[in-house]
Amino acid sequence: MTDKFIKGSNNNIIYVTSCCTNRCIMCCQPPLDEDDSTYHYKRNINLIDTADPETDYVCITGGEPTLSGDLLFDYMHRIWDKMPNSSIHLLTNGRSFANANYVEKFTKEANGKLFVGIPLHSDNYADHDVIAGAKGSFYATLKGLHNLGILGFEIELRVIILKQNYKRLDKIAEFITRNLPFVAQVSFMGLEVIGYAEKNYSKVWMDSECFTINLARAIDILDNSHIQTRIFNIPHCLLPTALWPFACKSISEWKKTNLGICSNCSMIDECCGLFSTSKRYSANLKPIIR
Amino acid sequence: MNSFRIIGNKKAQFNIDANMFSKSVIMKVLYWLNNDFVVQTTSHESQLLVELESNNDTDWNIMKKTISTMLNDFQMREVIEKETHDIRNILYVKAFSNIDNFTEYDTEE
Amino acid sequence: MIQRNNSYRLLPFKFTHIGNKELIVNEVGDYLFMPNGTVQRVISGSVNRNTEEYRDLLSKFIICDSYNDILQDVIATRIRTKKSFLDGFTSLHIFVLTLRCNQKCVYCQATSQNKDCVNKDMKIEDLNKAISLMLKSPNPHITMEFQGGESSLVPSLVEHAILETERQNKSVGKEIKYVICTNIIHFSEELLNLCEKYNVFVSTSLDGPESIHDSNRGVSGSYKHFVDSLLRIRERLGQDRISPLMTTSVLSLNYPIEIVDSYRQLSFHYIFLRPLNPYGRAKENEDWNLYFDKFLEFYKKSLDYILLLNKRGEFFVEGFTAMVMKKILTPFPIGFVDLQSPAGIINSVVVYNYDGYVYCSDESRMMAESGDFTFRLGKVSDKYEDIFYGKKAQALSRVWATEYIAGCSDCAFQQYCGADPVRNYSTQGDWYGHRPSSLFCKFHKAVFEYLFELIDRRGNEVLPIIRRWIYD
Known part of the structure; x- marks a missing residue:
């Protein structure tokens, strides 16, 4: 993890707490039952205090940051104070926003540039709740999304591609255009194979050759409905060329790596690379020779 | 539907068991038939005798299938309506509940 | 009354036959193509929770696990948006x-x-x-x-x-x-x-x-x-x-x-x-x-x-x-x-x-x-309220929605079509209208059937083009 926040980095991360209301089966940061937010507090304050004031991006994550109540707002205010140009990317499962009182409080406190990233695992409660490892998660998330949407918050939906949902990527896209048309962005994400993703590898992993057709359909649906679409964490060699424009360099520099075979790949500069933290990679990685 | 009897190119008769299909379902099917046919009905115990007469030649094999499908479809629609009648009302009330200033008009002409 | 073993609930929906499939449409116009016989199985409780079919029906608000408040709010919002x-x-x-x-x-x-x-x-x-x-x-x-x-x-x-x-x-x-x-x-x-x-x-x-x-x-x-x-x-x-x-x-x-x-x-x-x-x-x-x-x-x-x-x-x-x-x-x-x-x-x-x-x-x-x-x-010299909310407007309001007029209230294309009392009156002599003999109905049904056939048979080719038209 980084020791100093700087401008232009996607590495500026505030880790709030390891508590979470979900238990996603592919979680790369498995939650803890006790609240360890005080443990992380000193480090986080230091990161904010020593940050470059020109910093333009800070990610707030966990666990579930909204479980820390006022602490989250404390961080947000300090960030906007110290780094006035900064946009905060808040990663949350969205469930806290189902509560009208919480939303009201949040709206008062969140008075700076904010982008809320919320995972949507599927287009139905049966798949979503299984993936989220929590009953009621789908509906709570939907309610949270609605509340945030009504208030005009910028929302990014994050769809992590798994064995449990890869067949429905295009249907998920359609569900989004019909029921969540107010979201600003949809990000389709490849797995970081650590934590539960590593533990449940055979249960959750789906190789790209099985999902690229559905992914292409999903992106076509969203792109044509003017919802910004991105692909995270899937290397160029695993994607059809038509999808390259949507792929971005999503992996933080400090945990990015390549394989030996990547050295003579013509797309190495554009590609997101691989997670150095992943314990396993796709068997289909290969350099693109031009 | 049973006892489908063809009486020439332009006329046919059949029975509908009024125990199997509700009046509403039967009326809806006959409603859709009365553009192409003159429809006459008589009740006889639990059977409804229906006579269809057209100005044009009719393929009664196709018509028989069509009527059978329509009876089945409207019966399914009736089941759906019965089960979803209340939730549908709730959904519409919720949809427009934030509009406080309704005016009730007496629309009986 | 049909007993349902599986405890899912029905949401309001309509259906029709297109080609050799069933077209199922929910209360807000989301559609689903399914094999013949699906509707029968849906209403008799025979849909298995372990199937993609179950998920398709959930996603399109044809069935649901329960009438929970949040689901109701989602669909109510959709209805409000449509209107x-x-x-x-x-x-x-x-x-x-x-x-x-x-x-x-x-x-x-x-x-x-x-x-x-x-x-x-x-x-x-x-x-x-x-x-x-x-x-x-x-x-x-x-x-x-x-x-x-x-x-x-x-x-x-x-x-x-x-x-x-x-x-x-x-x-x-x-x-x-x-x-x-x-x-x-x-x-x-x-x-x-x-x-x-x-x-x-x-x-x-x-x-x-x-x-x-x-x-x-x-x-x-x-x-x-x-x-x-x-x-x-x-x-x-x-x-x-x-x-x-x-x-x-x-x-x-x-x-x-x-x-x-x-x-x-x-x-x-x-x-x-x-x-x-x-x-x-x-x-x-x-x-x-x-x-x-x-x-x-x-x-x-x-x-x-x-x-x-x-x-x-x-x-x-x-x-x-x-x-x-x-x-x-x-x-x-x-x-x-x-x-x-x-x-x-x-x-x-x-x-x-x-x-x-x-x-x-x-x-x-x-x-x-x-x-x-x-x-x-x-x-033009009458009061605004008398013109726009007067007796005539009130009378027309009883016949001007596909949701509740005969022939339209059951129709699978209800959410895509429209009511036109003026057209009914001018062609049929009655502003309520008679759907079976209505050219307006026949024509629009034929168009919807054609477009759905296009979606079914050539959707991959045609939908990306049409989406660009819609969102432009």
Whole structure:
């Protein structure tokens, strides 16, 4: 993890707490039952205090940051104070926003540039709740999304591609255009194979050759409905060329790596690379020779 | 539907068991038939005798299938309506509940 | 009462048969193609929770695990969104400034008069009153559209209308879009200046290549004049400020490709294919069943050709298809007043006629020319509430929604179609309407069936193109 926040980095991360209301089966940061937010507090304050004031991006994550109540707002205010140009990317499962009182409080406190990233695992409660490892998660998330949407918050939906949902990527896209048309962005994400993703590898992993057709359909649906679409964490060699424009360099520099075979790949500069933290990679990685 | 009897190119008769299909379902099917046919009905115990007469030649094999499908479809629609009648009302009330200033008009002409 | 072993609940939905499949449509127009027999299994509780089918039905709000509050809110929001075109009430205000005309279109519905017939012009006092009625509409955005006859024959009336509206609007503060409907063959400098100054949008008519256009308009040289004016107007006002509508006469029906090409030749990228309305001068000596059958063929051929053009990389939109597909593919309503539930009349559009009276729609004021005042709502001097919420409007409200009229209340296409009491009355003699003998019903059903067949058989090829049309 980084020791100093700087401008232009996607590495500026505030880790709030390891508590979470979900238990996603592919979680790369498995939650803890006790609240360890005080443990992380000193480090986080230091990161904010020593940050470059020109910093333009800070990610707030966990666990579930909204479980820390006022602490989250404390961080947000300090960030906007110290780094006035900064946009905060808040990663949350969205469930806290189902509560009208919480939303009201949040709206008062969140008075700076904010982008809320919320995972949507599927287009139905049966798949979503299984993936989220929590009953009621789908509906709570939907309610949270609605509340945030009504208030005009910028929302990014994050769809992590798994064995449990890869067949429905295009249907998920359609569900989004019909029921969540107010979201600003949809990000389709490849797995970081650590934590539960590593533990449940055979249960959750789906190789790209099985999902690229559905992914292409999903992106076509969203792109044509003017919802910004991105692909995270899937290397160029695993994607059809038509999808390259949507792929971005999503992996933080400090945990990015390549394989030996990547050295003579013509797309190495554009590609997101691989997670150095992943314990396993796709068997289909290969350099693109031009 | 049973006892489908063809009486020439332009006329046919059949029975509908009024125990199997509700009046509403039967009326809806006959409603859709009365553009192409003159429809006459008589009740006889639990059977409804229906006579269809057209100005044009009719393929009664196709018509028989069509009527059978329509009876089945409207019966399914009736089941759906019965089960979803209340939730549908709730959904519409919720949809427009934030509009406080309704005016009730007496629309009986 | 059917016992359901599996404890899922039904949500309101409709269905029909398309080809050898079932088309299932939910309360807000989300659709699903399923194998034959699915509906039976759904309602008898036979859908297995471990299947993709179960998930498809959940996702499209056909069934649900329980009627929980959040699900109800989601669907209620969808319903509110679908009907949000009602939010501001009447948005389109049509002013029939005159019946005078300088053409003799074979399909004319406007009962047009000789171009010197001054007593068919709107009186200034009536115009002023109509404008104040228009500004009473709760909608913050309105469109003021000048029709006729031929409105370019009364430029001083158009000018007065705009100036008076601007004056009255100072204390009201609405956003007003001005549209002038004109054949543009005699478009004066002063009219051009007016359009430039007040951002007036020009809606005109182009029926096809020269031979078809001139034949339809009943005046030779029409096409040439049209093209001349088109270039002048484009140069002065810009490419986007003029767009044509097309009317499909019996002659037009034979030339789908040529008509589309005639639009492309004049650098238009949009065509709106629509059939004739069966009244006005068009009502005489026509077999309407035959016309609509032929129109359907014309529509399919034109659409096929337009889709091919798009596949080759040219952006060209078929407007009617785009409208219908927007209803099918998106949660949003459309602004097409002819296909709405509740109906477009009064809720979306109203007509202030040259005779000083207010009518439900363009078609309904034409009935008045033949002495039928069924759809006359009142005089421009009447109170706003008496016109827009009066006894007539209330009576119409009982018959103006597909959700609750016979024949429509069960229909799988309910959410895509519209109610039209005026059309019912003019073609069937009764504003409730009789769906089995309704050409409006037969025609629209055929279009929806065709488009759904297209989605089913050629969806991968066709949907990306159509999505670009919708969201543009």
